[in-house]
Amino acid sequence: MKIYSSILPAEALQEDVKKEFPQVSFEFHKGINEELFLNAEIFLTYGEDLTEELIYKADKLKWIMVMSAGLDRMPFEACKKRGILVTNVRGIHKIPMAEFTIGMMLQHVKQMRSLWTNEQAKAWERKLPMGELYGKTLLILGIGAIGGEVARLAKAFNMKTIGVNRSGREAEWADEIYTMDNYREVMPEADFIVSVMPSTNETKHFLDASDFEIMKDTAVLINIGRGDLVKDEVLIVALQEKKIAHAYLDVFYEEPLKESHPFWMMENVTVTPHISSLTKNYLPRSLEIFKHNLHTYIKKGSGYLNVIDMDRGY
Amino acid sequence: MKIYSSILPAEALQEDVKKEFPQVSFEFHKGINEELFLNAEIFLTYGEDLTEELIYKADKLKWIMVMSAGLDRMPFEACKKRGILVTNVRGIHKIPMAEFTIGMMLQHVKQMRSLWTNEQAKAWERKLPMGELYGKTLLILGIGAIGGEVARLAKAFNMKTIGVNRSGREAEWADEIYTMDNYREVMPEADFIVSVMPSTNETKHFLDASDFEIMKDTAVLINIGRGDLVKDEVLIVALQEKKIAHAYLDVFYEEPLKESHPFWMMENVTVTPHISSLTKNYLPRSLEIFKHNLHTYIKKGSGYLNVIDMDRGY
Known part of the structure; x- marks a missing residue:
């Protein structure tokens, strides 16, 4: 059985996998190599290096393990026609992303940038308007596994948590739930608005100028979902007009964010390079899921984790 | 009944207190004014502006409300002889200080300074060795109300929490407890060492060079307790020799920290101006305690919050 990985993990991680599956032949080679790909029965990828053409050519391919949650660049149609199993690592993002989000919220209320600027100037300045998360209201757009983990931590900080999802179904750790139709009722209460929305037709440009009108002018937007949550020009105007206090943006329309993009230089924008889930x-966590699924594959079992429904695309 | 406050709260807070006690005459005047002081029955202070001499002269003084937890500069002997009631605001620090501590820990693992430096250079750099709090071990030196709140939040992040106290008595949210005699057994496990120790004879220079020898070289020290936890020269050498990764220092031997002090410029030291509790x-929280105690005083009741035992000094 030949497995090809276009991801090159650290040596120790490779050895760990090989040791657990001595009967399998592994090829770790960074980036897609057509020969290795066409010979493989199982393929490990971040999901950004495949084409329809490659899928149709790969006679031996049975299973693609995507070490990512975003599947926008996967040729599902071809995979479906060829009957290839696709699994991903959904679920491993919630811990790092929730920690990142709480970190950004604390950076904001604890004025960490001002603290640092003062430190660089050797200035002992105690008159900073530091705040707390305690008692603040957090609105989570797209409350699923990741948003739920953000909410769980926020409750530990004694915040009020409000979730928004499609169904209006209750979510653990959310004090209240609103839907995509009535969330505007509660928007004026939010101190923090965190978006974990994926990119779908429903969520594209979900926020528009009228949303920023009703937000608190002290509100903070944190986008760790997808860059098309709001049009750049709408967000830029809202921030220039100080409709909200700050935007922490980890995702963008176009990535990497161009050097000429105004976000980089705006005082009330913090740009991070789509990094919230990367630790x-x-x-290691992705490989745990892969190993579980590989055991299942070898045993011809049925306990696969995170099988992708090709019609829904997730 | 005359109350003099050498603290000047915002107008709205003053009004709020006056409205709740219309029968009382309040004087809010920033800094100590001897005439006002000598006429007062009740005195509100941060506890840093009193002398023995003043206490002996103040015939009418019955109660001092110290809007602080640190009482190092209070003339207790004189207060005791004069039979003056002293209360403080112990307990209000735990929320801001615990949030501050978790914020510093997240700043560290999420590489926030590198993120910011890269942002200033408009550099889309995703190869940062970001970590997580998840699964890390936190050692809390002096686990009381504040340390316990840090531990509570740390448990929400799925950290292992180890507390150190005098008695070895169990503490809520601490997975394990060690004493000041045997804490070295567990020091090599700690990823984060947070000190909330007050300054007493027992805790002065509690950490010495041998402690830094057994810490992980990736360990992070966060001191939000007192500046004399470790001698400056010991800490400087430990940091220069990279015995630990970083020190986040909010308290110092001498405050404000002198401009010439090496801490300001050391790469692996973060200096903040004794600000962890200030939000x-x-x-507002201090005044809630004061108002509770003033109601008690007026009713000649016995339900005072935070009465100081003059012999123990806390």
């Missing part, structure tokens, strides 16, 4: 634990 | 909620 040293990313590949 | 916009500080005075």
Whole structure:
């Protein structure tokens, strides 16, 4: 059985996998290599290096393990026609992303940038308007696994948590739930608005100028979902007109964000490079799911984690 | 009944107190004014502006409300001889200080300074060795109300929490407890060492060079307790020799920290100006305790909050 990985994990992680599956032949080679790909029965990828053409050519391919949650660039149609199993690592993002989000919220209320600027100037300045998360209201757009984890931590900080989802179904750790139709009722209460929305037709440009009109002018937007949540020009105007206090943006329309993009230089915007889910634990956690699924594959079992429904695309 | 406050709260807070006690005459005047002081029956202070001499002269003084937890500069002997009631605001620090501590820990693992430096350079750099709090071990030196709140939040992040106290008595939210005699057994496990120790004879220079020898070289020290936890020269050498990764220092031997002090410029030291407990909620929360105690005083009741035992000094 030949497995090809276009992801190159650290040596120790490779050894760990090989040791657990001595009967399998592994090829770790960074980036797609057509020969290796066409010979493989199982393929490990971040999901950004496949084409329809490659899928149709790969006679031996049975299973694609996507070490990512975003599947926008996967040729599902071809996979479906060829009957290829696709699994991903949905679920491993919630811990790093929730920690990142709480970190950004604390950076904001604890005035960490001002603290740092003062430190660089050797200025002992105690008159900073520091705040607290305690008692603040958090609105989570797209409350699923990741948003739920953000809400769980927020409750530990004694915040009020409000979730928005499609169904209006209750979510653990959310004090209240609103739908995509009535969330505007509660928007004026939010101190923090965190978006974990994926990119779908429903969520594209979900926020528009009228949303920023009703937000608190002290509100903070944190977008760790998808860059098309709001049009750049709408967000820029809202921030220039100080409709909200700050935007922490980890995702963008176009990534990498161009050097000429105004976001980089705006005082009330913090740009991070789509990094909220990336920690040293990313590949180890992904490989745990892969190993579980590989055991299942070898045993011809049925306990696969995170099988993708090709019609829904997730 | 005359009350003099050497603290000047915002107008709205003053009005709020006056409205609740229309029968009382309030004087809010920033800094100590001897005439006002000598005429007062009740005195509100941060506890840093009193002398023995003043206490002996103040015939009418019955109660001092110290809007602070640190009482190092209070002339207790004189207060005791004069039979003056002293109360403080112990307990209001735990929320801001615990949030501050978790904020610093997240700043560290999420590489926020590198993120910011990259942003200023408009550099889309995703290869940062970001970590997580998840699964890390936190050692809390002096686990009381504040340390317990840090531990509570740390448990929400799925950290392992180890507390150190004098008695070895169990503490809520601490997975394990060690004493000041055997804490070295567990020091090598700690990823984060947070000190909330007050300054007493027992805790002065509690950490010495041998402690830094057994810490992980990736360990992070966060001191929000007192500046004499470790001698400056010991800490500087430990940091220069990279015995630990970083020190986040909010308290110092001498405050304000002198401009010439090496801490300001050390790469692996973050200096903050004794600010961990200061947020916009500080005075409102302090005044809640004061108002409770003033109601008690007026009713000649016995339900005072935070009465100081003059012999123990806390």
